[in-house]
Amino acid sequence: MYSLLSQATQPTTSQGDNVEDLFLTGAEAEARLQPGIPLDGPIVTNGQQQFQCNIQKGQPIEQLFRRMGNLDRTVSVQNPSFSLEGASSVKMRLGDVQDILLSDRISEDPINALELRSPLPRSILPRFLNGEDCQLLGRVRDAVLDGDSGERCAVSIAEWNRWKDVEDWALLA
Structure with a gap:
């Protein structure tokens, strides 16, 4: 890791052909998108x-x-120390995940909860990500569920919820 990090440099942020990172205001970001x-x-x-x-x-x-x-529910948690030969995740109580993430110690055995249902309100994207080119997932969902119809979507609740969960989730690491 040290060898890799010792070669790292700050991203190029000036205008030109080799821009690697854009530091923008909200209005500038919206214009770029x-x-x-x-x-x-x-x-x-x-x-x-x-x-x-x-x-x-x-x-x-x-x-x-x-x-x-309810923090007694479980979530799949990945751990980089797991063997590549075995399962990539284990089930943990949300309360145990919370305890680990709130502890003041540096863990030598970090965890990742990759597919956590988000408890936050829908549509919490930054304002500049609400443009028409930022709606790819919604357009794919509509094409899959509606096909050739331009009418409002009429699919089962289970099918709609499957897409809703794809759009709203959280990652904790």
Whole structure:
């Protein structure tokens, strides 16, 4: 890891052919994501998140788990120390995941909860990600569920919820 990190450099952020990272205001990011304009690298903005944690109510991770409710439910958790020969994940109680993430110690055995149901309100994307070129997943969903119909979607609740869960999830690491 040290060998890899010792070769790392800051991304190129100036305009030109070799831009690796774009540091933009919300308005600049929205302008860059207009239809037909290619994106040259990741966009980094400040102050664009619509959902704001309340610092008086504790750490953001505490607020996230409080919104989840029943912490006796389980979630699949991956761990880099697992053998490549065996299962890639184990089931853990949400309460145990919370305890690990809130502990003040540095873990030598980190965990990743990759497919956690998000307890946050829908549509919490930054404002600049609401343009028409940022709706690929919704367009794919509509094409799969509606086919050739331009009418409102009329599929089973189970089928609709399968797509809803793909759009709204959380990653904890």
